[in-house]
Amino acid sequence: MNFFIKKLLIVIPTLYIAWTVVFVTLNIIPGDPVNLMLGGRPASDEVRENVRKNLGLDKPVFERYTSFLINATKGDLGKSYLTRQPVTTMIKENMMPTIELSIGGLIFGVFFGVFFGIFAGTKPNSMRDTFSMIIALCGISLPSFWIGMMLIYIFGTTLGWVPIVGDGFVSLILPSITVGLFFAGGMARLTRSSLVDVLNQDYIRTARSKGISKYRIVLRHSLRNAMIPPVTLLGIQFGLLITGAVITEEVFARPGLGQLLLQAILAKDIPLVQALVVYMTAVYIFLNLIVDFTYGIIDPRIRLERSRG
């Protein structure tokens, strides 16, 4: 348990550093948020000054930095320059669609990734290996906007099987496949190579010497041992998804964190960008923790190291 407390303690400094980096970068790069807000419309200096004051932009940089920090400790991450809404509310509103999409993509990706990984890895250098790996390569390399549009065209417009826009579970299918394909490609390749490696291990030869069926050898003896690298990838990719898949959201006209972040950066909406970055960093750390925890479930040797370390 000590191990996880240790990990949790690292969260606070990490978030602080991420926060500061965003603040500094956004203040260094040129561009005035007030100008961006006005969107090129003419306004008197007085109005500008007023807006500036309202947003707290008239104060010196350092003071803004500290007051942000102080408010943050109270749980107030500030208000968006653009919409004047609290940033936490904005994140909350956009979080659910993103989580839905991520989980959809995750399920699709893991299922097909592991399936093709096993299919290929149990018979390396065979026809089915080549076939699976070509599919995996497509999943990784085809751009998601293209996949998204093709899916809409084939299943939405031509065949009419699924609605293109709308709410609910059904509307989630095509976007999930779009993000899941990328996911599945990576998973399949990694599961395959890891499985090939494990199947060459001495303990698999021992298992075969016991006269066990090949299905049991793959499912009981190999898969668990082969899962460490794919689980690592899973953590990273799920992190990418849950912080927003901009292009997929755009193609399917879904709200989401990816969209929100893009808009916030373009508008130089410092509080919103900061809040989003902090949220994403926290998600990454949390997912990493889950991945670490999963290692322990998969491999008892890692459990032992931990109780020592």
Add this chain to the structure above:
Amino acid sequence: MVEILNVSNLSTAFQSDYGSKQALKNISFKINEGEVLALVGESGSGKTVTSLSIMGLLPNNAYIQEGNINLIDKKNNQVNILKLTDEKHNLIRGNDISMVFQEPMTCLNPTMTIGDQIVEVILNHKKISKTKAVKEMIDLLGLVEIPDPTQRAREYPHQLSGGMRQRVMISIALACTPKLIIADEPTSALDVTIQAQLLQLLMKLKNSIVSKTSILFITHDLGIVRELADRVIVMYQGEIVEEGQVKEVFDNPEHSYTRNLIQSLPEFKLEERKLTKKDDNKQTKVDDNEIILKIENLFKEFPVEKGFFKESNETVKAVQNISLNVKKNEVLGLVGESGSGKSTLGKSIIKLLQPSRGQIYFNNENISEYSNKQMIKIRQQMQMIFQDPFASLNPRKNILDTLIEPILVHNLMKKNEAINYIKEIINDVGLPIESLRRFPHEFSGGQRQRIGIARALVLKPEFIVADEPVSALDVSIQAQVLNLLENLKKSYNLTMIFISHDLSVIEFFCDKVAVMYLGHIVEIAPVSKLFNSPKHSYTRALLSAVPKVKGKGKEKILIKGDIPSPINPPSGCVFRTRCPNPGIDCKGGNIEMGLIEVEPGHWVDQCCANCN
């Protein structure tokens, strides 16, 4: 005699990008019921391919060209194994024929408890309930003498020592009382003491519950063959060159290869050397007056990593209070089980590890507190030969680059001068000059170790620590490399510390021997004294554990269990927990460790010196 397995005209080949390579050439042999048949030969001779062909476990790139393997199975039917489908073969594997593999560290599934791994094979072949299988599993663990079987069954392989894991492997092989057990170098990766325990266990089981089971014992160790087997088959380059009753083959080897194999054993080389020693004028004399290396009260302890905030107060006590002298031109052997601290001591001496306490004097210069920068100059004088010749060479550097680097680092010569000099050295270690342009993977194990030796010699050191330099090599290659070291020792005027777990190699090569146990030196003596009249019980046990071609029938002194953890060594005499005949004071841990001189030059730990 009932024949249970008949291999006839078996040929197996490996397919690779460069064409196919014949691994077995038309071999035929049979195994009788209840017999122990040994299969000996060096690596690459086809021993393992034979066993894998029988098991049907050949790698994908291998195929059987022709031949038959007929087995009389448990139901007394004759089956040709090579004609079976994989599904049918599965009914035989683990049931009629089972196998014990070489590497106990990697042969068990790390993510399954050992209990599950044994139960699995029982349930796979016997139609019994799970509870009954679990009961059988516990019985099996007891049978292979694993203490506390119910508890152990729930543990994972990494929680067990190598010897214990190999016992688990044996219990898996025994589980269905097979007709034949194939044991492929089952003890080669283990210490002699553990090996002796396992061989004894195997013979005990063989004589009791599985008396009708035959054993095909694959080994490179002729001593084991002599002690264990009824019949022996000698293989060389995929062919059977000799076959016969063990005694006959050893007494009257017919094939020249068998003769060479027996002759290259260190125990035979030793006799030869004793004979030639008298008229060997070139033999360098140990200079009694000049002490090159002097170690006083050396300690090396590693902290055990503990929590994030907690400072650890536990340490691995790897080297404990060691004092010794090495004279000029002397070879000091360090011997002991793995975990005894030999390598740590070797590395601490040349300061690849910084010792925790104690003094090291090299040519009367106290180097124990020297920084890495100060050591650079000293390192020209002291070099190391490493155990694993492949892993210790950079795979991306050719041999010339590897060898020239130290010369350029120390700025000893210009580059073209250095190249000529290296050509001389590579010639000295018996390699052709063309090898300089090649990369480590292009060499065989023995050649790589020659490169490792050349690397150590390049700076013309006067002192070398050789850490198990021949342990990874086949017997005949081992003999060649030892001869080479012997010659180089003379021509380069070397003083050496020679670390080995192999007592016969030590006896062959060293002048003086220090026996280590749990970080302590328990006995140190000139080689002939130590081998002829060992005083410490541990030394005696080590000596008797070695399977010897000539020592068949001698009573073995077995020591129990595994070496204790160096984190919590026993108090007092560290050997008392495994001592075959501890005294009363000794048992209570009341006697401090410390060497006393029992005869001139022969030092023994006081606990054992008093006991006996």
